[in-house]
Amino acid sequence: MEMQGVGLKVFRQKLATSLEIRGQLQVPARFSPDRGSRSAERVEIPIVSRVALAPGIPRIDIQTEIDNRAEDHRLRVHFPAPFTVDAADYDGHFEVVRRPLGVPEKGAAWVEDPRPEVPQRAFTDVSNGKLGLMLANRGLPEVEVIAAPAGAEIALTLLRSVGWLSRDDLPVRPGHAGPGFETPGGQVPGKWVFDYALIPHAGDWQAAFPQAYAFEAPLRAMTSGLHAGERPAFGAFVSHTPVEFVISALKEAEDGRGWVVRGYNITAEPIEVTIKPWWAFAHAERVNLAEAALAELVPTEDGSVNLAVGAYEVATVRFVV
Structure with missing residues (x-):
C-alpha cells in the first residue's frame, strides 16, 4: 500500500x-x-x-x-x-x-x-x-x-x-x-x-x-549557569574496551558500598575486558548476579580493572568504596 x-x-x-x-x-x-x-x-x-x-x-x-x-x-x-x-x-x-x-x-502436536x-x-x-x-x-x-x-x-x-x-x-x-x-x-x-x-x-x-x-540512548542535553568546576570538559562515567563487551547495567551496589557494572560478551570468542570508572576505587571484585564475591580484581594506577570474559558470558564487577 x-x-x-x-x-x-x-x-x-x-x-x-x-x-x-x-x-x-x-x-x-x-x-x-x-x-x-x-x-x-x-x-x-x-x-x-x-x-x-x-x-x-x-x-x-x-x-x-x-x-x-x-x-x-x-x-x-x-x-x-x-x-x-x-x-x-x-x-x-x-x-x-x-x-x-x-x-x-508445523509439528503434529503444535496447537498454533x-x-x-x-x-x-x-x-x-x-x-x-x-x-x-x-x-x-x-x-x-x-x-x-x-x-x-x-x-x-x-x-x-x-x-x-x-x-x-x-x-x-x-x-x-x-x-x-x-x-x-x-x-x-x-x-x-x-x-x-x-x-x-x-x-x-x-x-x-x-x-x-x-x-x-x-x-x-539518544543524547540528552541540560542547561546550567556559568560556574567553576574540577571536572574536565569531556569524560565518561564508565569507559571500557573492547566494544564487543556490552555494558547492560550500571547501578549502586545492593549493600550501598560502591558501584556495580554488568555487561556481556556479544561474540562467540573469549575477550579481555578493561573497565575504567570515572574515579579510582581502592578495591574491586568480580561478583555474580546476586552480587556475591567470586574473585578479587586489582585496580591499575588509573583505577581500571582487567578481566577475561568467555563467549556470550555475562560478567559483573563491583567497585567498592
Missing part, C-alpha cells in the same frame, strides 16, 4: 539535515461484521516521517508520526536490501540470535500455526558477508525478514490494532489463547510516534551494532 498526496520538505541545519515526508494512507475502517473481510468504509491515516542525517554519524534516523483512525489492522515499514540471504541476525537478551528466514514446518515474525531488542540485521543493512529501533519488538528474488526485506511493525484479547474463530489456532474479552484500547487509536534507524555497513552485524545501541 502506498501513501497518497505525498509532500516533501527539506531542512538544512548544522546539526543534521532532515527530510520531512507527509502523506496519508486510505485503508478499510475495520473488519466487516462477519469478520470474513475488511469493511467497505475507508478512513484516512495521516503519516509524517522525518528522515535525518547528522554529520559524522553513519546512520539514518527516522521518526514517524501517525494518527491511527482505523481498527483491526497492522502497520509496518519495509526496507529492502540489494542482496539475498537465507538467515538474519536479531538482537536479543545477552546475545544476537541467527534465525533462518520463513517458518518451520508458526508465524514468520520474530522478537528483537535493539536491531535486526541482514548481510551477505560483504554488505549489510541493519535496522535499529526504540521499543519496537516485532520484525520479519522477507525473502524476495531481488533481495531480503526487513519489515518492522509499528503498531498492531486488535479488538479482542482472544478469539476462538481464528483459522490459525483452534479455541482461545486467553479470556475472550473485548479490548477497545488495543485498537491503539490516536497519535503515535515511532523511532527507528537505518545503518548500512560493510561486513556483518558486528561492524554496526554499536550504532544501534547508541540509537537506543
